[in-house]
Amino acid sequence: MAVELENRDPLLLRVTGDLSEDNGRELFTAVESLIAAKRDRVVVELSAVEVVDSVGCAYLCRAQEHARKGGLALSVLGARGGPAQFISLFSSSLARSKPLPRPHVGFLEGIGDKVFAAFAEIKQFGLLMVETIYWSFIAPFEKKGVRWAGVWDEGYEIGFRAVGIVMIINVLLGLIIAMLSAAQLKMFNAEIYVADLVTIAFTRELAALMTGIVVAARSGSAIAAELATMVVQEEVDALKSMGFNPTKYLVTPKIFSMVICMPALTILAMVAGISAAFMLGVFQFGISAEVWGTQTMNALTVENITLGLAKSLCYALVIVIVGCHNGLRVKGGARGVGIVTTRSVVMDIFFIIVVAALFAAASVITT
Amino acid sequence: MAKRAPILEVKDLVAHYGTIKVLDGVSFDVQHGEILAVCGASGCGKSTLLKHVIGLLKPTSGTIHMWRRDIASLDEEQFNEIQTRFGVSFQSGGLFNSLSLYDNLAMVINEHKKYEPEITDAIIRSKLAMVGLEHAQHILPSELSGGMKKRAALARALALDPELVFFDEPSAGLDPITAAGLDELLLNLRRSLGLTVVVVTHELNSVHNVADRILMLDRGKAIFFGLQDEIEHSDNERLRQFFSRQADAAMTTRNVDVED
Numbered sequence: 154m155a156v157e158l159e160n161r162d163p164l165l166l167r168v169t170g171d172l173s174e175d176n177g178r179e180l181f182t183a184v185e186s187l188i189a190a191k192r193d194r195v196v197v198e199l200s201a202v203e204v205v206d207s208v209g210c211a212y213l214c215r216a217q218e219h220a221r222k223g224g225l226a227l228s229v230l231g232a233r234g235g236p237a238q239f240i241s242l243f244s245s246s247l248a249r250s251k252p253l254p255r256p257h258v259g260f261l262e263g264i265g266d267k268v269f270a271a272f273a274e275i276k277q278f279g280l281l282m283v284e285t286i287y288w289s290f291i292a293p294f295e296k297k298g299v300r301w302a303g304v305w306d307e308g309y310e311i312g313f314r315a316v317g318i319v320m321i322i323n324v325l326l327g328l329i330i331a332m333l334s335a336a337q338l339k340m341f342n343a344e345i346y347v348a349d350l351v352t353i354a355f356t357r358e359l360a361a362l363m364t365g366i367v368v369a370a371r372s373g374s375a376i377a378a379e380l381a382t383m384v385v386q387e388e389v390d391a392l393k394s395m396g397f398n399p400t401k402y403l404v405t406p407k408i409f410s411m412v413i414c415m416p417a418l419t420i421l422a423m424v425a426g427i428s429a430a431f432m433l434g435v436f437q438f439g440i441s442a443e444v445w446g447t448q449t450m451n452a453l454t455v456e457n458i459t460l461g462l463a464k465s466l467c468y469a470l471v472i473v474i475v476g477c478h479n480g481l482r483v484k485g486g487a488r489g490v491g492i493v494t495t496r497s498v499v500m501d502i503f504f505i506i507v508v509a510a511l512f513a514a515a516s517v518i519t520t
Numbered sequence: 521m522a523k524r525a526p527i528l529e530v531k532d533l534v535a536h537y538g539t540i541k542v543l544d545g546v547s548f549d550v551q552h553g554e555i556l557a558v559c560g561a562s563g564c565g566k567s568t569l570l571k572h573v574i575g576l577l578k579p580t581s582g583t584i585h586m587w588r589r590d591i592a593s594l595d596e597e598q599f600n601e602i603q604t605r606f607g608v609s610f611q612s613g614g615l616f617n618s619l620s621l622y623d624n625l626a627m628v629i630n631e632h633k634k635y636e637p638e639i640t641d642a643i644i645r646s647k648l649a650m651v652g653l654e655h656a657q658h659i660l661p662s663e664l665s666g667g668m669k670k671r672a673a674l675a676r677a678l679a680l681d682p683e684l685v686f687f688d689e690p691s692a693g694l695d696p697i698t699a700a701g702l703d704e705l706l707l708n709l710r711r712s713l714g715l716t717v718v719v720v721t722h723e724l725n726s727v728h729n730v731a732d733r734i735l736m737l738d739r740g741k742a743i744f745f746g747l748q749d750e751i752e753h754s755d756n757e758r759l760r761q762f763f764s765r766q767a768d769a770a771m772t773t774r775n776v777d778v779e780d
Binding site for chain 2: 174177205206207208210211212214215235236237238239242243244246247249250251252253254255256484485486487488489
């Protein structure tokens with residue numbers, strides 16, 4: 154099991170045993186040193202080789218290549234049977250397979266690609282939005298039908314199963330806001346106004362916002378992942394080929410159930426936040442339930458509740474459209490699904506905050 | 521050929537999916553340098569059998585020996601060692617979609633071996649060329665056609681010079697020319713390296729071309745295990761039906777589950 158150099162004319166490198174990793178490397182270093190010694194001819198003798206593997210062949214091919222470049226005439230002789238066949242299979246395959254350059258994108262090219270991709274995405278997003286609005290809010294009145302079974306299933310998943318987490322989060326947030334503001338208002342002996350503050354904050358802003366964020370994390374991600382997986386497994390293509398409109402079939406049921414569930418969850422969230430503050434006021438600050446209740450009822454205006462519910466509707470649309478948009482533009486396999494899911498949650502939360510800011514700006518301008 | 525101990529020996533394998541019995545007492549063995557074709561109608565348990573043999577699923581009862589070691593008794597490290605000795609090419613490829621073909625192979629080689637980069641590079645390029653994908657080195661699997669994925673999966677299964685290769689549905693979705701090319705490659709590797717192959721297939725042409733022995737499954741049972749020639753003399757109804765491509769009467773009278 155070795156590589157031996159026999160000093161005759163021409164020089165002979167005899168490999169015995171197996172041509173695998175160790176002997177291959179030995180053969181390669183021997184050839185290297187012959188090249189360094191400026192020898193002009195060598196014969197690699199393989200008649201005593203019984204076993205070869207890919208590594209051994211790779212070393213042999215590499216030795217041949219170096220020899221060619223180094224001006225050493227290297228010939229391989231004597232291989233028999235299986236080893237000969239494998240060596241010829243391996244080296245002819247390798248000879249066919251030139252190393253190809255990895256695709257490389259230049260800096261400016263990269264920027265250009267990104268800009269075009271961004272425009273393409275905006276266009277895609279706009280188209281999906283138009284289609285969604287058509288199939289959700291116009292087509293049903295033209296008697297083109299809605300998949301109500303889908304709406305019910307989605308509603309259970311998006312709405313009912315989110316009730317617990319939405320309530321818990323809003324109770325905790327109600328307590329936090331009440332305690333934070335009470336600490337300040339205590340200085341003026343005005344703890345009773347905590348009731349107003351929490352009520353206004355929750356009806357107008359926080360209930361919808363927190364619900365939006367929870368639903369984005371729960372259902373926005375699920376929507377994106379579901380659609381992305383369907384695209385990857387060619388289910389969406391199958392739908393199209395059978396004459397289903399993917400928007401009608403996949404997006405619209407989610408829009409309906411989201412539009413029903415989000416305001417409902419938001420109302421629960423308002424109740425949760427306000428009652429958490431009530432508990433704190435009555436049991437911690439020692440204000441009578443009647444007083445705190447009256448104060449709360451006074452702060453509860455139809456305008457604020459409507460505004461909160463309107464926001465929650467906008468968030469509902471944002472979550473579904475962003476989720477579907479990301480899911481449908483998935484590229485690649487499992488990794489692509491992961492990427493669009495993450496992206497969809499980040500975009501959801503970003504757009505929810507943007508919508509909230511727009512509402513705030515609008516209310517500042519109009520008053 | 522039967523002189524040496526079999527590379528793979530399966531005895532009385534019984535497997536369930538939940539309460540449904542998928543494999544019912546399947547026994548067979550694979551000798552060194554042999555090509556065994558596992559045949560059977562859709563849904564007869566071929567792919568399930570493969571998944572049990574390569575240790576992805578645990579059987580309800582029965583034993584599987586590879587290189588005379590019971591794979592149920594091996595710990596993770598020992599099993600990993602066995603795993604480098606066999607390669608698997610899955611039905612839908614099983615390639616990592618986020619890596620190019622080149623990197624798919626590189627990952628497998630670098631995980632198990634420490635070769636010099638140039639050697640790894642030569643092995644990868646050569647293996648890709650063996651399956652006719654030398655031009656697709658840096659392409660992502662998701663950009664390939666089904667047949668190319670299948671060939672890439674074979675290249676990856678061969679990356680570590682396994683002694684035994686499991687090949688699930690190699691020619692499904694391939695054109696006849698490429699399918700014949702893959703058959704030729706398997707025969708060539710068997711001749712030159714003494715490669716042992718277990719191929720799950722219902723492609724009759726391929727079975728005729730490459731298989732030494734055939735294991736025929738029907739509804740979870742092995743109804744035939746033996747040499748190709750023996751099939752003609754068998755009087756088993758299902759076997760003759762399969763190899764003469766006659767439709768099942770049941771096909772026309774009730775719904776048939778389509779596997780995979």
